Amino acid sequence: MAGIYIHIPFCRQKCYYCDFYKTVNTSLQQKFLSTLLTEIKERKNYLQNETIETIYFGGGTPSVLSNWELAQILSSIADSFTVSSGVEITFEANPDDLTNSYLKAIQQAGVNRLSIGIQSFQDSHLKKMNRRHNAAEAIEVIKNAAEIGFDNISADLIYGLPNLNQTEWKDSLQQVFQLPVQHLSAYHLTYHEGTAFYTWLKKGTLKELNETESVDQFTTLLKYANKAGFEQYEISNFAKNEMYSKHNTSYWMGIKYLGLGPSAHSFDGKSRRWNVSHVESYIKAFANKSDYFEEEILSEKDRFNEYILTRIRTKWGLSLDFVNQHFGAENRAYLLKQTSKYINTGMVLLNGDVITLSNKGLFISDEIMADLIII
Template structure:
């Protein structure tokens, strides 16, 4: 199983929390489409004939694309790679872009999964985050998408916002679970350097919510999700009827992926690669067929640490058999020793041949990672 990620770096406006590479200058869009088609051609041998199981349009804001541009990109991928007939093709979108006419056109493309950036159903939250959509659009776009034939719909929510109390967060969740969605990604706000929220925090204009409030909002999220028939399958992700994100799951299961577009990352199990995070340089390098990405060859320690970090986040956990067969006795002894305090205190449990986080273990995931990451001496 392998996947392709397409980074669409355009946004109508910059959100207060987002640190992904992006630009609000849409005048480059046509040149950008030409560039990613060229990049796809230059990278056509990346998978060596291996089948593509997932394609993911992320950003930025992919919904700035017209439907014929989406079809052009997917047609190019289909001509260059072996794409499975039932491949999951995910398209990130903003609620304000998902008008009925846009959804009708989008439904006629091969896109079969939507990931909608709702973030909140409250007007004040949306304004604070500098989102373009309003609270009515937040709900209506999901219903319109379902009515347009999209049955695999995910929405994003953000909690831990300045001033967000537990009752407001519960209301957000109740509204979310009334919608025709089978997947929800809910992320705690992170103050990334270079974002508006980070600057406001440093100036003392806003302040972070308390750790107790953060934990309470996370607990409520899990409780309400489970009551509504959703499975908590990764720290930030919930799915009903096993409608997991296949693309994101490929990251957690050590599958190959190719990243297309500025700032996109690629992984072939032996190396990590990342494209240049500058649109003008990206154009110049692609058009002159120069190398436009950096590459890191992964050591066995890198692979071990990546495995621990990604798998422990999920319900599948760290496989004891895979640890023993893939990483050798030294890494196994290290993990067995360092994981013991977390097993004793039930932050982690051992079940069916795997180590998995408990709910209280999820609260201290970063601390656990510090203990389980192997450092060469």
């Protein structure tokens, strides 16, 4: 089994917090699409005939695609790969793009999982982030999508925003859990260099939420999700009735995936590849038949570290038996030694041969991961 990720690099306007590669130059969309279809054909052997179980459209804003452009991409994938009849096809979208006619069209094209970028249910915070929708539109779109027949809907929220208080955060959580969503991705705001938020933070015109308030908001998230019947299966991801994101879970489980489009990453079990993060360079490279990616062959140490960094984030945790089998007894002993102090303080749990983060450990997950990897 394997997955395919397609990066759609276009946005109608840039959000002030986002550091994913994107451009507002939508005049390049047709040339990009033509190049993407070429890349699909050229990389048909990358996954070594593995059956495609998940397809994920991310960005950027995939909902800038017309329904026929989406259908064209999916048709090209079906021509070049063996696609499972039960394939999960996730489509990231902004609420203001999801008219009823568009929802029906992308559903007909094959999309069966929506990931809707809500981010907040407070209009004031949406405006600060430079989002194009308002809270009422977000609520209406989710209800409409469910009525049309989408039964696998994920919503994104951001906490730790400047001046976001507990009352507002609780209101957003109460709102999302009242809606027909089966999945929630909730991320703490990160100030990435190159974003407007980062620039304003450095200039002092924007103030970062203090750590105590951030921890309180994370604690509230865990409490409200649990009360609503949503299981935390990864640090930032929650699902009802085990409706996990199959695609994202495959990343954490070390399953092969192919990344298509500018800035997209690929993994074949032995190496990683990443495409150039510039749509014009991507288009030009294919036109000139020149390199459009870089590649890294993974050493055993790299693969061990990736196992730690991906699996410790999840409810499935780290398996000492797996480490012993794939990385040797020495690395198993190293992992036990490094986790011992966290086990003693209750930050990490050891159940049989499985190591997981406790709720307390979730708050310092970055510190724990840094201690477990091999430098």
